[in-house]
Amino acid sequence: MSKSNPPKILIVDDEPVNLRILGSMLQQKGLDVGFASSAAQALESLEYRIPDLFLLDVMMPNVDGYELALKLRSLPATENIPIIFISALDDTDSKIKGFDSGGADYISKPFNPREVAARVFSQLELKEYRDNLEEKVKEQVLEIETITMTLVEVLENANYYRDDETGLHIRRVKEFSKQLAFYLDIPEQKKREIARYSSLHDIGKIGVPDSILRKPDKLTPEEFKIIQQHPVIGHRILDKETIPETAKNIVLYHHEKWDGSGYPHQLKNNEIPIEAQIVAMADVYDALRSRRIYKPPYSAEHAEKIIIENAETHFNPDLVRIFIRVKGEFATIMETYKEAIE
Ligand SMILES: [Fe+2]
Known part of the structure; x- marks a missing residue:
């Protein structure tokens, strides 16, 4: 011995x-x-x-x-x-x-x-x-986890270089998504994957030309069609057998809507994987609360009202019920990770 x-x-x-x-x-x-x-x-x-x-x-x-x-x-x-x-x-x-x-x-x-x-x-x-x-197995699992986290961060970094969005947007979407996932009756493994991969939702914007992605004016319908390709491009980037479905689903389906009017595949209701429903809501809330060329940042109350009104159309009504429970946390996250200059 x-x-x-x-x-x-x-x-x-x-x-x-x-x-x-x-x-x-x-x-x-x-x-x-x-x-x-x-x-x-x-x-x-x-x-x-x-x-x-x-x-x-x-x-x-x-x-x-x-x-x-x-x-x-x-x-x-x-x-x-x-x-x-x-x-x-x-x-x-x-x-x-x-x-x-x-x-x-x-x-x-x-x-x-x-x-x-x-x-x-x-x-x-x-x-x-x-x-x-x-x-040894524990050490190796930890090593793989660390490599995975680092690669996710590397991809996030690649995304910052192309997109106007800041790292704070990505961080907030991740934190919002964690809040929604926490109260859902889904496996713990799924919750961990949502926390890990929600930050990659817009990775496909890497493949959208600068002239469109950074265009200061309103997009033409053609340009809008091109930007709507980012979920498909992102999915192509992640299309490897060993990448978890959760990551691929978030990237491909985060612009689908509950009533089937989203893109790229017009999925409806629970045809949309839950992880994508979650990130969609987190992403929309963040967009509502942030400044855009076409709108000022909305107050928490205003953003909440819009999310709630869009139950059944944009969002799963069950998820909206969870949102109502955690909207206070959303406002806190927004405050914690707010942009230095609005
Ligand atoms: Fe997106």
């Missing part, structure tokens, strides 16, 4: 003599041995000492070894700690019951001390290997 501290074992047996024999034998092998004479005592000891392995007697009064094993499997602190049963019952059914109760190994009495030690060490090695593997 490569650990600097000796591995900890807990032996649970109602026979003091067994505790003594097993205990001294494992102590001689350099292990840190704890003792409990009942299931209750074993559970109590977990308050101050979590072992690396349990050695459980099967036949004990009150709560037997099988029951104790099931209990240990159900506790977060001990669910992955190996259990070895030691029992005088050496029939197949008893052994199978041991494995069914979450045992990693089963030793029949009378036992050979050397065999017990060999099996204990083999389980401890397996546990150490598993722990290291888990640690």
